[in-house]
Amino acid sequence: SKFSGRATWTIFDPEAADDDMSGQNLVDLLKTARTEDLVSTAYQPIRDLPSGRTVGYETLMRLHDFDGSLISPQVFIPEAERSGAIVELGYWAIERAIRDMKRLDPQATVSVNVSGVQLRAPGFPLRVTEIVSREGMPASQLALEITEGMDIFLEPQALKAVEELRSFGLQIWLDDFGTGYAGLACLREYEFDLIKIDKGFLQDSQSEVGLLMLEDMIGLVHHRGIRVLVEGVETANQLRILENLGVDLVQGYLVGRPASVEKHLSRAHETDAL
Ligand code: C2E
Numbered sequence: 001s002k003f004s005g006r007a008t009w010t011i012f013d014p015e016a017a018d019d020d021m022s023g024q025n026l027v028d029l030l031k032t033a034r035t036e037d038l039v040s041t042a043y044q045p046i047r048d049l050p051s052g053r054t055v056g057y058e059t060l061m062r063l064h065d066f067d068g069s070l071i072s073p074q075v076f077i078p079e080a081e082r083s084g085a086i087v088e089l090g091y092w093a094i095e096r097a098i099r100d101m102k103r104l105d106p107q108a109t110v111s112v113n114v115s116g117v118q119l120r121a122p123g124f125p126l127r128v129t130e131i132v133s134r135e136g137m138p139a140s141q142l143a144l145e146i147t148e149g150m151d152i153f154l155e156p157q158a159l160k161a162v163e164e165l166r167s168f169g170l171q172i173w174l175d176d177f178g179t180g181y182a183g184l185a186c187l188r189e190y191e192f193d194l195i196k197i198d199k200g201f202l203q204d205s206q207s208e209v210g211l212l213m214l215e216d217m218i219g220l221v222h223h224r225g226i227r228v229l230v231e232g233v234e235t236a237n238q239l240r241i242l243e244n245l246g247v248d249l250v251q252g253y254l255v256g257r258p259a260s261v262e263k264h265l266s267r268a269h270e271t272d273a274l
């Protein structure tokens, strides 16, 4: 991407983001995003506990305005879903993530976020499996993150797509666990490879009740034999709490911020030189 050298590229700062963009401008921008090279991907490390090693990366989409400023995913993702642009952007992001991972960390698992609009798109499982096969990545190294808020568990067609992708060998992760209405029901309906607990629960673990809640959620997931990842780890104290609770994986600013593949690679070189 032509923006990869920009300082604004690596860290998404919601305060600095251009959120005042009108709906039509955004729709137009999304239409040309690919051809104009306005879309890019950032990768946030996923750390294994207790080994402390980076074992994966989450792919986070970034959209730039023509002036180079970033548009918040909270703004452009819903619009891309409404307009349907997310479907093609999503295929592009999967291909991009697989290619970037070959350069960054060929053993790592890479996850991509997938919205309901994408799962409902005709031929979605076929397109995804074609990309994975063409790029030659082992299917088990790609994970699809599906958010709990999504009502796919009530939609047989969308659920069928998920099952097709899982039988191809992809990992299926449940994102934002604890925030949606599906809750326990979706844990019963579907066997996930990993569950991501929303950062809100970590923030609430300051209080005694919040900590018990987090402990219960982790116990619930582990009881089903599923690995747990907690998002939004920002302090050493939070990390200690999660280690004590037996969390399998963590993600957050403490461990690493989302960054371009170029940024990650240049940091790795800095470390090598020390
Ligand atoms: P998400 O999937 O829950 O992604 C995690 C969000 O938390 C990211 O925001 C990430 O930058 C942020 N984050 C990571 N560590 C920390 C931390 O320690 N503290 C705090 N406060 N935040 C942290 P981002 O990049 O703005 O993405 C927002 C949402 O946009 C994502 O939430 C996801 O639902 C959606 N999204 C992003 N990329 C894609 C994509 O390629 N496709 C789809 N369908 N959705 C995407």
Ligand code: CA
Residues within 6 Å of the ligand: 018, 020, 021, 065
């Ligand atoms: Ca603007």
Ligand code: CA
Residues within 6 Å of the ligand: 058, 113, 145, 175
């Ligand atoms: Ca996610």
Ligand code: CA
Residues within 6 Å of the ligand: 175, 176, 196, 198, 231
């Ligand atoms: Ca999440």
